[in-house]
Amino acid sequence: MSSRNTNAAAPLKAAVFHILLALSDGDHHGLGIADVVEKNTDGAISLGPGTLYRSLKEMTQDGLVREVAPPHGDEDPRRKFYRLTRAGRAVLRAEASRYERIVNVARKRAVLPGAQ
Amino acid sequence: MSSRNTNAAAPLKAAVFHILLALSDGDHHGLGIADVVEKNTDGAISLGPGTLYRSLKEMTQDGLVREVAPPHGDEDPRRKFYRLTRAGRAVLRAEASRYERIVNVARKRAVLPGAQ
DNA sequence: GTTGGATATATCCAATTTGGATAAAAGTAA
DNA sequence: TTACTTTTATCCAAATTGGATATATCCAAC
Numbered sequence A, B: 001m002s003s004r005n006t007n008a009a010a011p012l013k014a015a016v017f018h019i020l021l022a023l024s025d026g027d028h029h030g031l032g033i034a035d036v037v038e039k040n041t042d043g044a045i046s047l048g049p050g051t052l053y054r055s056l057k058e059m060t061q062d063g064l065v066r067e068v069a070p071p072h073g074d075e076d077p078r079r080k081f082y083r084l085t086r087a088g089r090a091v092l093r094a095e096a097s098r099y100e101r102i103v104n105v106a107r108k109r110a111v112l113p114g115a116q
Numbered sequence C: 001g002t003t004g005g006a007t008a009t010a011t012c013c014a015a016t017t018t019g020g021a022t023a024a025a026a027g028t029a030a
Numbered sequence D: 001t002t003a004c005t006t007t008t009a010t011c012c013a014a015a016t017t018g019g020a021t022a023t024a025t026c027c028a029a030c
Helices: A014-023 A030-040 A049-059 A086-108 B016-024 B030-040 B048-059 B086-108
Strands: A066-068 A081-084 B065-068 B081-084
Touching: A014 A030, A014 A049, A014 A066, A014 A081, A014 A086, A014 B086, A030 A049, A030 B086, A049 A066, A049 A081, A081 A086, A086 B016, A086 B030, A086 B086, B016 B030, B016 B048, B016 B065, B016 B081, B016 B086, B030 B048, B048 B065, B081 B086
Parallel strands: none
Antiparallel strands: A066 A081, B065 B081
């Protein structure tokens, strides 16, 4: 599936979108992000380790997230915490709007309940 | 990205979902479906011919869509028209609900405007 | 009516994206 | 100490998609 760059940084891989959405909650480390994604999607989506760490590396390079110091009280040096950048939040908002548009289409077609 | 079968027939490939949503509008032939997908997504998503016809073949085998007679007035014998089956509509509704859930999460996080 | 370009379906191969196996290091608990 | 879990990381295979190509038919222009 191809995409057009109406908004900057589109198309967005599904994994990247879900990671961004998880981080809109606050800072999380890698496996913590995967947990939030599962909760956000009621278990429908689970990121494998390959997708997870590869995505975080790319997203850091692309300036969508940045590594931050662990929160106070967290002493596990293995964990790397990430935070949304301003650019990451903008990209997330753009993609979420596309999701919203799809949902609105589904409502118009009475696939979902709501205003036709 | 892996998925769990909370609802039957999950996970749903993105292409399959968009084709199902396009057909919730009524019957369409292959390229007509691709056009509706572009309109539904404001040009963000365009299906290549490989994805389009491969998906339609698989979806027919899986009983999500079925081929139907062309509408009256359409005399082009090349076109093959498709219609959602009851099972296809159920699968579409389940996946649209997952999209809706994601959008609601985005609203809760103030990524999208609306009720927090 | 025949020529040229657009439309429509179909298949194949390469590129993209993801999943899972594996590894290494550090935490935790018995 | 030992055994098990957690965490990050990388690699390779599997899954999914995109685009080139091919064939046939339609439509418009000449």
